[in-house]
Amino acid sequence: MTEDESGQDQQLPKDARLNSLDERLRQAQLDEKVRTGMARKPGDSDYQKGNRVLADLIGGLVGGAVIGWALDQLFDTTPLLLLVFLFLGIGVAFRNIIRNSSRRPD
Structure with a gap:
């Protein structure tokens, strides 16, 4: 057999x-x-993770700059709030990138 x-x-x-x-x-x-x-x-590839990092960086920089510029125009403190919110935006972007990269991979 x-x-x-x-x-x-x-x-x-x-x-x-x-x-x-x-x-x-x-x-x-x-x-x-x-x-x-x-x-x-499905759809959680390395390419999408890279796009997420790029979006966090650009979003943090642009978001902080726009909010800082608008508040500078409102309160007439020309470079001060722009710089403060720009650095805050960078800090938030790096925090998001670190938090996303510390997740366990698939």
Whole structure:
């Protein structure tokens, strides 16, 4: 008698109970990967992570500069609030980048 990897005789038809058990085992393993966060999420590639870093940097700089410039125009403190909010925007951008990079990879 020749046997395959599953230990079943190749000449006999496959047991439906074993096929059902294999399917349930695969589903349980997939559910466990999803539950523990080990399953790869679609669309979460390195390219998108790089775009996220770039968006954080540009958003922090531009957002801080625009808010600082607007407050400078409002309170007539020409370079002071622009610089303060520009540095605050940079700080927020770096904080977001560090927080995103400290997450566990897939």
